Structure formats: structure tokens, C-alpha cells
Amino acid sequence: AQSVTQLDSHVSVSEGTPVLLRCNYSSSYSPSLFWYVQHPNKGLQLLLKYTSAATLVKGINGFEAEFKKSETSFHLTKPSAHMSDAAEYFCVVSDSPGGSYIPTFGRGTSLIVHP
């Protein structure tokens, strides 16, 4: 069975400082991993995804994530936060037992950016 844990429900940073949003996963197969972003009162949008190619994945708006199999982690980072990064972020795992591609979502991390 697959599962995902986002280790922080809220992360607060100052504008211009680095961002780290932590995600650990569990999967019995070779999973695909995703980060989605949700701005207030909006739907979810893909930030980046890992699909067993390069372990360092670059996404939109300067975000990147590194797949670490030994640590079962897929943490999201950004070197310098911008006010527009304030949003809810979801880590998602998807594997394919029996060919059913149903993702599992983490509970979300709310990123707060202070001026």
C-alpha cells in the first residue's frame, strides 16, 4: 500500500529566504511522486513530478525536489521565497498495484511568506 506524510502542516518564511517543505512516502513499487500547489480558492496545479528518471526534478516558479530512495523522501525546495508562493502544497504518491493508477495525497503544508 502507498502512503505519504507531509511532516509540517505550516511553514513560515520571510520573503527572499529559502523554502523547505518535507515529504516522506511509502510504496511497495517504484512510485511516481508529485508536488501540487493550491492558491487560495483555486484548484490544484502541478509543480513538478518524479517518474524514475533524474532524481533532482525541476518545476515551475523556481521550485525543485530531490527523490531520495534510501530516505523515502521527496522534499520540495526553493532558494528564495516570493510573496506569490504563499499557498497550500500537496505531496502525492502514485504506484500501480494491479494497474490501477490512483494517487494518494498528503494532508498539505501551508506556506506562509512574510514581507
Next chain:
Amino acid sequence: NAGVTQTPKFRILKIGQSMTLQCAQDMNHNYMYWYRQDPGMGLKLIYYSVGAGITDKGEVPNGYNVSRSTTEDFPLRLELAAPSQTSVYFCASSYAQRGPQETQYFGPGTRLLVL
């Protein structure tokens, strides 16, 4: 391309009333999903469909029904609304033929309040 569209945006229901949340996609995606989002709980899968005429239960199906008569449409039916169904509902779609790495595309959501 309109992507994934949902109607209505917002609705207030009285306990015991019924309603249908509409979802349509124009990307010829085979997989479609319904989620509900409650504060601090991430997204919970209600139902999903792997193609026209095929649906299956997700994590929280009680109180809901779905049908998928066409590739484009995936309506969600609430038969007897209860206060516990107050939530934000998201529809999503993906083209999941090659594996679990496919991106999900989300609609803007329907906010439902049951009083």
C-alpha cells in the same frame, strides 16, 4: 481547451435535499476523479472512473453516487444531503495509460454548504 470545468461554483443545500455536481473535461482523458477537501485533511477520493461506463469507489464513497456515460462527463450525485457533506469538491482528470506518472488536471472546485 477549457480543461476541467465544474458547476456550480457554490451551493447551499438544506439537509435531505439532493443535487448533482457537474464535471466535464475536453482533453480526452480516460481517468476522472472526484475528491473532497476538508480543512487540514488534504484531498480524499470519493469515486473514480477509468473510462466510460466504468466507475469505482474511493476512500469516502458513502452518501455519493456517480455515473460515466461519456468520456467527457463525470457527474457526482448527492442523494440526501447531510451537514457532514459540507466541503469543497474537486473533479480531476488524467490520461493514465502508460503508468502512474500521469499528471492530474483539476477543476476550480465546487463549494458546498449543507444547513
